[in-house]
Amino acid sequence: MYKFTEKTLIELLSNGLYEEVMHEWETPIMHSMAEWVCKDGGDIIEFGFGMGISATHIQKQNINSHTICENNASVLVNLYEWVKDKPNVTILEGDWYDNVNVMSKYDGIFFDTHRDKNAKHLPLVLKDIAKPNCKLTWWNNLPEPYNEFSLDGTEYEVLDVNPPKNTYFNHKKYYMPKYIIK
Ligand SMILES: C[S@@+](CC[C@H](N)C(=O)[O-])C[C@H]1O[C@@H](n2cnc3c(N)ncnc32)[C@H](O)[C@@H]1O
Numbered sequence: 747m748y749k750f751t752e753k754t755l756i757e758l759l760s761n762g763l764y765e766e767v768m769h770e771w772e773t774p775i776m777h778s779m780a781e782w783v784c785k786d787g788g789d790i791i792e793f794g795f796g797m798g799i800s801a802t803h804i805q806k807q808n809i810n811s812h813t814i815c816e817n818n819a820s821v822l823v824n825l826y827e828w829v830k831d832k833p834n835v836t837i838l839e840g841d842w843y844d845n846v847n848v849m850s851k852y853d854g855i856f857f858d859t860h861r862d863k864n865a866k867h868l869p870l871v872l873k874d875i876a877k878p879n880c881k882l883t884w885w886n887n888l889p890e891p892y893n894e895f896s897l898d899g900t901e902y903e904v905l906d907v908n909p910p911k912n913t914y915f916n917h918k919k920y921y922m923p924k925y926i927i928k
Pocket residue numbers: 767768776793794795796797798799800801815816817818821840841842843858859860861862863864
């Protein structure tokens with residue numbers, strides 16, 4: 747179950763513990779990721795709405811369309827409220843992996859899901875959903891140029907960050923992946 751607080755999105759786990767899914771401190775990272783995937787405009791897809799921080803920044807870029815895929819019911823409630831004044835947004839409800847067949851082709855892909863058992867399939871579907879020279883980035887949870895998708899040619903922009911103590915990322919450097927799908 748997800749719970750929103752003022753600055754965080756938290757998942758309450760079945761063992762009674764909780765885990766932070768998203769936190770406001772990530773805002774500068776989300777902005778840099780959004781600017782990278784929207785660099786050349788066009789049609790953008792985002793996997794995971796969360797707190798809408800990246801989505802709101804994507805909307806400020808010079809883009810054509812913005813597709814958002816989200817599978818959590820409480821996040822979807824906020825997403826449907828947020829989208830009301832945003833005519834270029836399409837919502838795909840459900841697990842992104844079950845939505846690949848209804849996706850179009852995109853110029854930018856912003857991948858930021860959480861506890862996603864299908865994340866490992868992302869490299870396999872990229873060719874189906876990417877236009878030539880599509881920009882891709884994803885959340886990198888390690889403070890190094892770690893490449894969970896083994897996408898050769900990925901570059902990293904190193905961002906200085908200052909997170910408050912949290913349950914998932916407590917480092918001062920964030921290695922933002924930048925990959926171009928040829
Ligand atoms: C870390 S948050 C995204 C944060 C977002 N970038 C922001 O700026 O607020 C992860 C989001 O991915 C969603 N999610 C997790 N697994 C998913 C999946 N398989 N398909 C679609 N959405 C998923 C979660 O419900 C959550 O809203």
